Amino acid sequence: MSRKRRPAPPKAAPVERSPALEAEGLEALARQYPEDREEILLDAAVCWKDAEQYDRALAVYQQLLDGGCDEPELTEAYRISTLWEAGRIGEARDAAARLRRRHPTDAGAWNVVAELFETAGELHDAADWFTAGITHLLGPATPLTRTAVEDAADPDGIEELAIGRHRVRRRLGQPHDDLDRLADTLHEHRPALLRGHRTLDELHDPDRLRAAESGDAEALRASIDELTAEIAARRSALSRPRMTCALFWPEPEFARLMDKWPDLADDYGTEHHEHVRGVEKRLRRLSEEGEVHLGVALGSVTDYETFTRNEGLSPRDGDARAEYAADLAARGRSQSWPPPRNGPCWCGSGRKYKKCCGDPATA
Numbered sequence: 001m002s003r004k005r006r007p008a009p010p011k012a013a014p015v016e017r018s019p020a021l022e023a024e025g026l027e028a029l030a031r032q033y034p035e036d037r038e039e040i041l042l043d044a045a046v047c048w049k050d051a052e053q054y055d056r057a058l059a060v061y062q063q064l065l066d067g068g069c070d071e072p073e074l075t076e077a078y079r080i081s082t083l084w085e086a087g088r089i090g091e092a093r094d095a096a097a098r099l100r101r102r103h104p105t106d107a108g109a110w111n112v113v114a115e116l117f118e119t120a121g122e123l124h125d126a127a128d129w130f131t132a133g134i135t136h137l138l139g140p141a142t143p144l145t146r147t148a149v150e151d152a153a154d155p156d157g158i159e160e161l162a163i164g165r166h167r168v169r170r171r172l173g174q175p176h177d178d179l180d181r182l183a184d185t186l187h188e189h190r191p192a193l194l195r196g197h198r199t200l201d202e203l204h205d206p207d208r209l210r211a212a213e214s215g216d217a218e219a220l221r222a223s224i225d226e227l228t229a230e231i232a233a234r235r236s237a238l239s240r241p242r243m244t245c246a247l248f249w250p251e252p253e254f255a256r257l258m259d260k261w262p263d264l265a266d267d268y269g270t271e272h273h274e275h276v277r278g279v280e281k282r283l284r285r286l287s288e289e290g291e292v293h294l295g296v297a298l299g300s301v302t303d304y305e306t307f308t309r310n311e312g313l314s315p316r317d318g319d320a321r322a323e324y325a326a327d328l329a330a331r332g333r334s335q336s337w338p339p340p341r342n343g344p345c346w347c348g349s350g351r352k353y354k355k356c357c358g359d360p361a362t363a
């Protein structure tokens with residue numbers, strides 16, 4: 001392979017587009033790429049919400065629900081949240097009650113509605129939705145153990161619900177029950193970057209929350225920041241399908257990586273373009289093996305060092321890199337693969353995917 005690759009252009013500052021323009025662009029893109037239609041339209045709806053054009057967002061969700069989509073329960077939950085944000089509270093409540101009678105099997109749908117009530121300050125409704133979601137997904141007679149969660153169809157979804165429930169119950173000042181103790185255990189076993197350095201009880205400490213409510217501005221800000229960070233991390237994990245990610249080091253990071261750990265060249269090659277080709281090859285192989293929801297996770301050396309230190313892993317270890325890729329994906333620091341054929345290539349070359357890593361001649 002001796003094809004010359006154009007060096008990556010210097011990063012230009014992102015052009016600020018209004019959310020409404022962005023939404024219109026995404027709707028056009030969805031017509032162009034029917035295979036990615038659902039994913040693109042969900043993004044478009046979020047942009048309409050950012051633009052506070054709730055009717056347009058609702059129309060997008062309705063279009064997905066009427067035309068058939070892969071995740072109708074989650075889409076309906078997003079639609080319900082949007083109704084609420086638009087001030088159509090009664091309609092939102094009725095739609096939530098109807099959704100619940102359908103016994104969703106998608107943990108994301110339970111989570112979105114529970115968090116909607118939590119954000120609105122309706123903590124009892126929120127706790128009730130979290131509890132009902134776990135009971136439905138885990139089965140009413142299943143013992144409340146970490147093993148039972150791991151054996152369930154959607155362990156991550158149940159974990160999110162249990163941790164959300166724990167948070168709401170602390171805010172309500174309720175004592176721990178078995179399900180709260182399970183949430184504590186699940187939290188202890190989370191990847192370090194999702195977990196932070198606190199136990200769940202420290203994170204959801206009712207005294208700190210009360211101190212915050214009593215008007216200590218400093219405590220209020222600290223606890224809001226932490227809760228917001230926690231919710232944001234979970235949102236981003238929730239809003240995209242669980243991806244199998246290949247770890248990709250952009251060019252400057254790759255150079256730093258090779259400086260620090262030259263023996264990683266055994267796996268990656270010494271040149272960045274060899275690493276790029278390796279990533280594309282690996283993803284094509286996974287795709288041929290039938291893996292769906294593939295992605296590219298963007299590594300950074302500093303972040304990787306923090307990750308391996310927190311997890312007690314050796315940075316040279318292949319398993320550490322696999323875990324790091326999964327952690328990046330959970331934090332939303334990944335992009336799905338393959339990109340649209342005419343879209344920019346994932347490797348950052350600035351060329352179209354079909355003319356860069358997606359060129360069939362490079363297979």
Ligand SMILES: [Zn+2]
Nearest residue numbers: 180184200201
């Ligand atoms: Zn606890």
Ligand SMILES: [Zn+2]
Nearest residue numbers: 345347356357
């Ligand atoms: Zn490329």
